[in-house]
Amino acid sequence: MMLVAKETSWQRQLSDLITDPAELLSMLNLSPGDYPVPDDILATFPLKVPRAFVSRMRPGDPLDPLLRQVLPIMEEGDDTPGFTIDPLSEADFNPQAGILHKYQGRILVLAAPHCAIHCRYCFRRHFPYDENIPGRAHWEESLKWLADRPDIREVIYSGGDPLAANDRHLAWLTKRISEIPHIRRLRIHTRTPVVIPARVNESLLTWLNDCQLQKVMVVHINHAQEIDAEVAQALQKLRNANVTLLNQSVLLKGINDNVDALEALSESLSAAGVLPYYLHMLDRVQGVAHFNVSDDRAFALMDKLKARLPGFLVPSLVREEPGETSKTRLI
Ligand SMILES: *Cc1c(COP(=O)(O)O)cnc(C)c1O
Numbered sequence: 001m002m003l004v005a006k007e008t009s010w011q012r013q014l015s016d017l018i019t020d021p022a023e024l025l026s027m028l029n030l031s032p033g034d035y036p037v038p039d040d041i042l043a044t045f046p047l048k049v050p051r052a053f054v055s056r057m058r059p060g061d062p063l064d065p066l067l068r069q070v071l072p073i074m075e076e077g078d079d080t081p082g083f084t085i086d087p088l089s090e091a092d093f094n095p096q097a098g099i100l101h102k103y104q105g106r107i108l109v110l111a112a113p114h115c116a117i118h119c120r121y122c123f124r125r126h127f128p129y130d131e132n133i134p135g136r137a138h139w140e141e142s143l144k145w146l147a148d149r150p151d152i153r154e155v156i157y158s159g160g161d162p163l164a165a166n167d168r169h170l171a172w173l174t175k176r177i178s179e180i181p182h183i184r185r186l187r188i189h190t191r192t193p194v195v196i197p198a199r200v201n202e203s204l205l206t207w208l209n210d211c212q213l214q215k216v217m218v219v220h221i222n223h224a225q226e227i228d229a230e231v232a233q234a235l236q237k238l239r240n241a242n243v244t245l246l247n248q249s250v251l252l253k254g255i256n257d258n259v260d261a262l263e264a265l266s267e268s269l270s271a272a273g274v275l276p277y278y279l280h281m282l283d284r285v286q287g288v289a290h291f292n293v294s295d296d297r298a299f300a301l302m303d304k305l306k307a308r309l310p311g312f313l314v315p316s317l318v319r320e321e322p323g324e325t326s327k328t329r330l331i
């Protein structure tokens with residue numbers, strides 16, 4: 001008889017994602033018939049959620065803030081004016097396959113084309129990843145491009161989700177980037193340690209420890225309920241590897257658009273050694289309008305939040321505006 005290991009490897013978990021809405025709903029004691037799913041949207045941006053993330057959802061609650069982040073609903077089919085395919089005009093800032101260069105001194109490297117989870121509010125849900133999956137030869141070209149750009153001091157691994165890539169590739173890329181003298185900082189934007197905490201394993205920690213650049217990881221947590229003991233432990237391991245931990249969230253209607261949820265999120269992050277960085281206004285991408293929180297409501301929430309928390313636990317409310325030289329700080 002085979003024993004089932006309590007901690008399955010992250011790759012196993014990644015190949016065992018829940019992709020069937022009916023299965024997800026049944027696991028939560030919800031009746032699939034009550035929650036119609038838009039089939040055409042499911043075909044282009046499927047449901048994808050790791051079991052470790054589902055285990056933090058409250059059974060029987062269709063409004064659970066974690067469930068709402070991943071369950072496709074009919075409203076995604078709404079065509080709302082102002083919500084477009086590429087609201088950030090990212091296609092204009094793609095100098096090399098796999099690189100986005102928009103802001104001075106730092107570049108985004110699309111280190112992996114996919115994610116461990118599909119967030120329904122995702123601003124890159126329509127991004128042409130297929131044109132942005134470089135092989136080794138392409139990376140060599142990108143590294144050459146980077147070596148010729150002394151103005152760039154920080155490399156940001158993004159995606160998709162960079163930690164959905166394997167460690168062999170990431171260790172190789174990181175070593176090569178570290179060898180470029182003008183690069184000082186490596187930043188990793190990822191949701192994988194949150195949705196599959198087993199991702200923070202020895203091989204990840206080994207290349208992080210080997211990397212002599214200043215290391216920052218921005219995890220993406222939207223609600224305090226996402227942080228359980230296993231996530232907290234994974235975050236602790238990253239801190240032990242000298243990684244500065246920051247968090248960015250998206251302000252999402254029905255998920256975290258109330259002051260109690262935002263306060264609890266900041267407090268839970270703080271307890272896990274993570275500082276709040278950005279609270280993003282939703283990017284106006286097609287299919288996400290039902291998550292939108294108005295500016296006025298966002299400002300009112302921030303005022304209340306500031307009254308409750310020390311300044312260092314209040315994230316900056318930001319919006320990404322195409323054509324600006326940085327994210328726009330609203331508060
Ligand atoms: C958000 C973003 C960055 C990083 O911006 P910070 O304000 O430094 O966090 C860099 N490049 C692109 C293309 C971005 O969208």
Ligand code: SF4
Nearest residue numbers: 115118119122160191
């Ligand atoms: S992890 Fe990030 S890039 Fe991936 S689906 Fe979620 S929001 Fe989008």
